[in-house]
Amino acid sequence: MEERNKRNDLNVAGISQTAGGNFHRVSIDGMAKVNGNLDCTSMEVNGTLKMHGALTSESATINGMCTLNGPLTSFRVRVDGMTTINGDLHSPELEVNGKCTVRGRVDGERIDIGGVIDIEGDVQCESMNVRGNIKISGLLNAGTVEIRLHTSSSAKEIGGERIDIRRKEQQNGFWKSIGLGGSPSFKTSLIEGDEIVLEDTEADIVRGSNIFIGRGCNIRLVEYSGELEVDQDAKVGSSQRI
DSSP states (O other): OHHHHTSOOEEESSEEEEOOEEOSEEEESSEEEEOSOEEEEEEEESSEEEESSOEEEEEEEESSEEEESSOEEEEEEEESSEEEESSOEEOSEEEESSEEEESSOEEOSEEEESSEEEESSOEEEEEEEESSEEEEEEEEEEEEEEEEESSEEEEEEEEEEEEEEEEOSSOOHHHHHTTOOSOSEEEEEEEEEEEEEESSEEEEEEEEEEEEEOTTOEEEEEEESSOEEEOTTOEEEEEEEO
């Protein structure tokens, strides 16, 4: 950290192109293109950034538009604008209030999604809290998963200790206004955990200890070792104690 503080800052207010390198603070208010790896203490993008290389930073805040053709490693990442990462994302603290696309895997501790995130790989974290829209093409593995459905979301599979997926009772007009459409729903092939609470979820298999299948669910098979409760407005093909 001290070594990073001795570095020069990189400030881009107009149009600039650089080969990358090591910096203290990086601020992009104009248009910047970085052809190489970038290592810095903090990164803030209010304009447009396009990178061909790896980004390593103590913190990264993106309010504008950012395209990274390489992995992103940072202790804190906040996306309020639009970001595409053509690589893996490693960050203990990830917050997305804008739109983020990750064409790789995501590793973190706490992930908070208030906007939209599309992840092509697997996700590994301690907790995932979603108040927005998620699409995960791989496996979501977390200690706790809490999702409040605004529109349609999905994951290939979910594994965790506590999994809670329910509809948001009072829909925010923002989600309708941006045209994502679709009724609140979640689709996956497998949900496996200790404590599971579901609403408006379609899944092939739900497996766990104590399971509540709530309204709007359509589950082909439920396997449970503790207690199972099924709402009268839910559909369960079959269930068995294991």
